[in-house]
Amino acid sequence: MVETALVDWSRLQFALTAGYHWLFVPLTLGLAVIMATMESIYVATGDEFWKRTTKFWMKIFAINFAVGIATGIILEFEFGTNWSNYSWFVGDIFGAPLAIEGIFAFFMEATFFAVMFFGWEKVSKRFHLAATWLTGIGAAISAVWILIANAWMQNPVGMEFNPDTVRHEMVDFWALVFNPVAVSKFFHSVFSGWMTGAIFVIGISSWYLLKRRETRFALSSIRVAAIVGIVGTLAVMFSGDSSGVHAAKYQPMKLAAAEGLEEGGPRAPFSIVPGVEIPAMLSILATHDVDGYVPGINNILDGYTTPDGERHLSADEKIERGRIALEAFASYRELKDSDPEAAAVARQTLDENIEYFGYGYIDSKEELVPPVTLVYWAFRVMVYVGGFLLMLMVVVLWLERRNRLKDMRWLLWVAMLSIPLVYLAGQAGWIVAEVGRQPWVIDGLLPVKAAVSSVSVAVVQTTFWLFVAIFTLFLVIEMRIMIKAIKQGPNIETK
Amino acid sequence: MKSRLMAIWNFYVEGFRAMTWGRQLWLLILLKVVILFVLLRGFFFRPTLAGKSEEQRIEYIGNQLTKR
Numbered sequence: 001m002v003e004t005a006l007v008d009w010s011r012l013q014f015a016l017t018a019g020y021h022w023l024f025v026p027l028t029l030g031l032a033v034i035m036a037t038m039e040s041i042y043v044a045t046g047d048e049f050w051k052r053t054t055k056f057w058m059k060i061f062a063i064n065f066a067v068g069i070a071t072g073i074i075l076e077f078e079f080g081t082n083w084s085n086y087s088w089f090v091g092d093i094f095g096a097p098l099a100i101e102g103i104f105a106f107f108m109e110a111t112f113f114a115v116m117f118f119g120w121e122k123v124s125k126r127f128h129l130a131a132t133w134l135t136g137i138g139a140a141i142s143a144v145w146i147l148i149a150n151a152w153m154q155n156p157v158g159m160e161f162n163p164d165t166v167r168h169e170m171v172d173f174w175a176l177v178f179n180p181v182a183v184s185k186f187f188h189s190v191f192s193g194w195m196t197g198a199i200f201v202i203g204i205s206s207w208y209l210l211k212r213r214e215t216r217f218a219l220s221s222i223r224v225a226a227i228v229g230i231v232g233t234l235a236v237m238f239s240g241d242s243s244g245v246h247a248a249k250y251q252p253m254k255l256a257a258a259e260g261l262e263e264g265g266p267r268a269p270f271s272i273v274p275g276v277e278i279p280a281m282l283s284i285l286a287t288h289d290v291d292g293y294v295p296g297i298n299n300i301l302d303g304y305t306t307p308d309g310e311r312h313l314s315a316d317e318k319i320e321r322g323r324i325a326l327e328a329f330a331s332y333r334e335l336k337d338s339d340p341e342a343a344a345v346a347r348q349t350l351d352e353n354i355e356y357f358g359y360g361y362i363d364s365k366e367e368l369v370p371p372v373t374l375v376y377w378a379f380r381v382m383v384y385v386g387g388f389l390l391m392l393m394v395v396v397l398w399l400e401r402r403n404r405l406k407d408m409r410w411l412l413w414v415a416m417l418s419i420p421l422v423y424l425a426g427q428a429g430w431i432v433a434e435v436g437r438q439p440w441v442i443d444g445l446l447p448v449k450a451a452v453s454s455v456s457v458a459v460v461q462t463t464f465w466l467f468v469a470i471f472t473l474f475l476v477i478e479m480r481i482m483i484k485a486i487k488q489g490p491n492i493e494t495k
Numbered sequence: 496m497k498s499r500l501m502a503i504w505n506f507y508v509e510g511f512r513a514m515t516w517g518r519q520l521w522l523l524i525l526l527k528v529v530i531l532f533v534l535l536r537g538f539f540f541r542p543t544l545a546g547k548s549e550e551q552r553i554e555y556i557g558n559q560l561t562k563r
Contacts, residue, residue, distance in 0.1 A: 002563060059516070062517065062520060063520060066520035066521075066523055066524050067523065067527075069524060069527075070524075070527060070528065070531060073531055074531065074535065077535060077536055077540035078540070080540065080542035080543065080544070080545075081539075081540045081541060081542055081543055084542065084543035084544055084556070085556055085559050085560060088544065088552065088556040089556065089560070114506070114507060114510060117510065117517070118506060118507070118509070118510025118511075118513070119506070119510075122506065164553075165553055166553050166556045166557045166560065326560075326561065329560070329561060330561040333557050333561065361563060449563070450559075450560060450563050453543045454543075454559065455543065459539065462539070463535070463539045463540075466535075466539070470530060474523075474527065477523060481519065481520070481523075485516070
């Protein structure tokens with residue numbers, strides 16, 4: 001039995017590094033689109049103002065990129081050291097495809113990044129513009145496989161477990177790539193980056209307006225960013241809607257936890273805040289049907305039958321089948337060399353129950369419920385903050401078009417102070433996705449307590465605090481460099 | 496071909512030479528790479544399965560998964 005402390009510290013360590021990594025990725029994704037749009041305007045109009053505007057945001061992009069680069073590598077280290085059972089068990093999905101993608105994205109970014117920064121006076125305008133767009137596309141591509149892998153962990157499809165190698169092996173590449181969870185997750189993540197970039201640019205530009213500096217630059221930046229941000233937010237809403245439907249279908253416990261829904265049923269209500277509900281709204285969101293059946297936490301634990309007659313096993317039944325699968329796996333390993341016939345029977349039993357393999361590690365059904373309060377509030381923070389930011393961008397764009405924005409100083413303050421909010425919404429989204437699927441690393445197949453390596457808790461604690469120190473240091477350095485660059489400004493009006 | 500490669504090489508060399516604020520960022524990247532790969536990877540993140548053969552890894556993970 002592994003120590004609870006080891007599982008908790010390993011999870012905390014991974015959450016810290018993943019959360020830190022996600023501070024930089026969305027801004028890279030969003031700023032890339034915004035600066036490429038600005039450069040497109042420059043190429044279309046020939047107006048030098050847009051070139052200088054693009055160059056300034058490119059500088060901010062570079063600072064963020066430099067500090068964010070390689071933060072994802074730490075997660076790879078942790079897979080090998082702290083999550084070795086998991087890393088081996090998942091098999092093909094990590095490893096080679098992730099490495100190929102990393103190398104491809106690295107060379108794509110290294111090539112076009114260099115053209116973007118070194119090539120202003122050396123390549124044609126159109127070639128430079130192509131390089132800027134391709135840098136952004138490269139950044140988005142580098143998110144593809146890791147999100148496919150993450151989606152597989154939420155909804156394992158296209159792979160089969162091989163007890164001889166103790167690994168999963170790919171049997172249907174396209175099922176893996178077009179896993180519905182992967183598709184909505186990719187668009188949700190990438191477009192949330194557009195939101196982040198937009199709010200960041202609007203916030204910084206608002207600061208210039210408050211300081212009565214760089215007025216044309218700030219207003220023009222706000223216009224482009226708000227349009228990109230509104231498009232991104234609408235796409236986030238559509239992909240978020242798909243994510244909700246997928247959660248209802250593949251991870252009903254996550255959805256029930258996000259709603260704090262103990263007893264479900266048809267016409268399930270959506271909770272605005274505890275005690276305030278919209279009748280039938282959850283059924284509409286989760287099933288696109290006002291009478292759609294949404295199970296609650298207790299229904300999932302006790303087992304339920306949907307109105308179309310599909311029976312879902314209770315937690316106790318799943319745990320029982322999980323134990324059968326685990327015992328069959330152990331028997332197969334023991335007998336495969338000495339008694340092939342008995343091993344074949346064990347293998348068949350394993351195959352019949354593999355869907356519930358992970359339940360064999362579960363001691364009590366209460367373990368199957370994720371931390372409801374955290375997931376419930378994280379979901380609300382994500383949605384409400386996202387809604388507020390959409391409204392902010394619409395209002396800011398509307399006032400900018402009517403030439404009234406620069407006089408609305410309170411709104412400029414609100415816009416500037418909204419920068420941390422967009423990061424809060426992004427982190428809250430990942431809390432919903434990752435805490436909401438607890439206790440699973442791979443849904444139904446591997447819980448965190450079986451996935452973690454047998455390493456010393458003290459080492460995990462040491463590296464956790466080491467990360468806190470290093471990450472804080474780098475974050476302070478980045479913010480200092482960025483603030484210095486922002487204070488210096490684009491200096492367009494003095495040129 | 497050779498002149499094309501030289502042109503690409505010169506493009507990068509001149510680009511790096513002409514950098515102003517970018518030097519600070521490269522220093523930051525180098526510092527981070529050293530911390531990540533030398534300090535963290537070297538001292539704290541030894542892969543659990545390192546040094547084991549394929550068979551030993553299968554045996555090790557199989558035991559880990561069945562004896563928990």
